[in-house]
Amino acid sequence: MAPMYIAIxxxxxxxxxxxxxxxxxxxxxxxxxxxFGSIDVMLKKRYDLIPNLVESVKAYMKHxxxxxxxxxxxxxxxxxxxxxxxxxIDVENKLSGMMRNVMVAVESYPELKADSQFxxxxxxxxxxxxxxxxxxxxxxxxxxxxxxxxxxxxxxIFASMFGHKRKAVFVIPEVERQNISAKALFGN
Amino acid sequence: MQTPAEFRSFYDRELLPTLQNLxxxxxxxxxxxxxxxxxxxIPGLIPLLxxxxxxxxxxxxxxxxxxxxxxxxxxxxxxxxxxRFKSEVIAKLVKSIDPSLTYNSSxxxxxxxxxxxxxxxxxxxxxxxxxxxxGVVGKTSIRFSELLTENETRSRDSNGNExxxxxxxxxxxFFVADFNKKFIGExxxxxxxxxxxxxxxxxxxxxxxMSRDQLVKMEDVDFEKAFAxxxxxxxxxRYILSTSLMQRILxxxxxxxxxxxxxxxxxxxxxxxxxxxxxxxxxxxxSMVKFDMIDGFNKYxxxxxxxxxxxxxxxxxxxxx
Numbered sequence: 001m002a003p004m005y006i007a008i009x010x011x012x013x014x015x016x017x018x019x020x021x022x023x024x025x026x027x028x029x030x031x032x033x034x035x036f037g038s039i040d041v042m043l044k045k046r047y048d049l050i051p052n053l054v055e056s057v058k059a060y061m062k063h064x065x066x067x068x069x070x071x072x073x074x075x076x077x078x079x080x081x082x083x084x085x086x087x088x089i090d091v092e093n094k095l096s097g098m099m100r101n102v103m104v105a106v107e108s109y110p111e112l113k114a115d116s117q118f119x120x121x122x123x124x125x126x127x128x129x130x131x132x133x134x135x136x137x138x139x140x141x142x143x144x145x146x147x148x149x150x151x152x153x154x155x156x157i158f159a160s161m162f163g164h165k166r167k168a169v170f171v172i173p174e175v176e177r178q179n180i181s182a183k184a185l186f187g188n
Numbered sequence: 189m190q191t192p193a194e195f196r197s198f199y200d201r202e203l204l205p206t207l208q209n210l211x212x213x214x215x216x217x218x219x220x221x222x223x224x225x226x227x228x229x230i231p232g233l234i235p236l237l238x239x240x241x242x243x244x245x246x247x248x249x250x251x252x253x254x255x256x257x258x259x260x261x262x263x264x265x266x267x268x269x270x271x272r273f274k275s276e277v278i279a280k281l282v283k284s285i286d287p288s289l290t291y292n293s294s295x296x297x298x299x300x301x302x303x304x305x306x307x308x309x310x311x312x313x314x315x316x317x318x319x320x321x322x323g324v325v326g327k328t329s330i331r332f333s334e335l336l337t338e339n340e341t342r343s344r345d346s347n348g349n350e351x352x353x354x355x356x357x358x359x360x361x362f363f364v365a366d367f368n369k370k371f372i373g374e375x376x377x378x379x380x381x382x383x384x385x386x387x388x389x390x391x392x393x394x395x396x397x398m399s400r401d402q403l404v405k406m407e408d409v410d411f412e413k414a415f416a417x418x419x420x421x422x423x424x425x426r427y428i429l430s431t432s433l434m435q436r437i438l439x440x441x442x443x444x445x446x447x448x449x450x451x452x453x454x455x456x457x458x459x460x461x462x463x464x465x466x467x468x469x470x471x472x473x474x475s476m477v478k479f480d481m482i483d484g485f486n487k488y489x490x491x492x493x494x495x496x497x498x499x500x501x502x503x504x505x506x507x508x509x
Binding site for chain 1 (some may be wrong): 273370404405406407422423424425426427430453504505508
């Protein structure tokens with residue numbers, strides 16, 4: 001009788017371990033999706049700021065009129081919702097780059113810098129940028145822990161069995177990496 | 189900030205005369221101790237004159253009583269010297285670093301701040317502290333003081349005798365400042381012991397820490413080794429702990445050479461720096477005119493007032509003014 005109990009015990013233990021590993025994989029994958037969603041939330045916050053920012057600088061920045069128009073267009077494209085992920089990232093990067101140029105150009109418009117409504121928007125912009133960067137870092141951390149679960153033994157066996165595949169981390173483009181030094185824009 | 193040479197000249201010019209003054213008062217009081225101790229020998233010496241033998245028991249009692257009585261009678265004077273040391277020396281040190289700051293020798297960080305920080309969850313029933321510094325550095329309001337929190341427990345041994353034991357929960361400097369970013373969640377950065385000792389197994393233990401929120405894995409390897417971050421919001425924790433702030437915190441930790449803990453709650457940053465020594469106190473049985481001692485106190489003040497610069501708290505480029 002005893003060997004049978006041991007065998008049953010062994011099987012039960014094995015099932016518990018497999019359930020644990022499976023749940024861990026699902027949990028990790030959901031965390032990745034959740035983190036991806038939070039990037040979206042932060043990006044949306046930034047889109048909401050754009051019309052106000054464009055509106056408040058338009059009156060002062062006569063020379064940057066073209067840039068401002070294309071920013072508005074890009075924003076419309078980004079929120080339209082019918083872009084592939086790659087296209088969206090491309091639009092995002094263009095948008096960030098142009099906004100950065102606008103923020104640098106602000107330096108040559110003293111009246112604009114003195115405008116309290118604009119400075120508040122500018123601060124909100126910095127905040128949104130920093131939050132997006134935080135959301136991306138959170139996403140990368142979630143992906144790393146998911147990838148670890150997919151590739152580390154023994155959960156790697158079950159990962160391939162249940163169709164869990166490695167995900168790519170967010171690669172932040174070179175231009176974006178510089179953008180966090182918002183301090184430089186304001187001369188601290 | 190003052191250079192070492194500037195501080196030396198400030199010490200010579202502003203503090204040395206006060207210290208010398210205090211020192212002569214201190215010496216008078218210490219001489220009194222020895223004089224009274226000599227009187228205390230008398231009852232022990234009487235048997236020597238009568239019987240020709242010394243009774244150490246009576247000598248001990250006499251001296252102890254005399255010294256005890258002396259301290260009882262001069263308690264006020266000794267405290268006065270200690271208080272003057274604080275109000276005339278430590279207060280000047282604080283003002284020399286930033287004239288807008290206020291120093292209060294008898295007050296400390298409120299227990300409300302201490303509990304709010306959630307850095308130490310252990311129950312306490314003794315709370316005391318002193319040397320509170322408050323004020324605004326640039327755009328950032330700060331406050332810090334020495335703090336000692338303890339938990340006293342009474343238990344009975346097998347013979348029914350009551351035993352009292354005191355456990356120190358925190359001893360050191362406790363710092364609170366207004367943080368430069370707005371946030372609503374709670375993020376707590378604790379010194380990491382599990383991970384540095386047990387590696388990835390330690391991370392597992394950290395995840396199971398039931399008294400804390402979710403564990404947040406940061407991408408900065410050095411930071412991860414030194415700290416364990418807990419938060420109720422993964423994104424917000426990273427919003428607060430930007431890559432540059434993590435580096436700054438690490439550098440600050442190096443400077444303190446202590447197992448510091450930080451928490452970010454209610455748009456404020458709380459920093460606990462455990463220290464072994466009791467700072468900003470006047471010595472009684474050794475000289476007060478010691479440059480190294482004053483220099484040491486000054487370095488702690490500079491370090492804490494400098495947190496604003498070290499953690500870049502005056503950079504107000506986000507919506508919080």
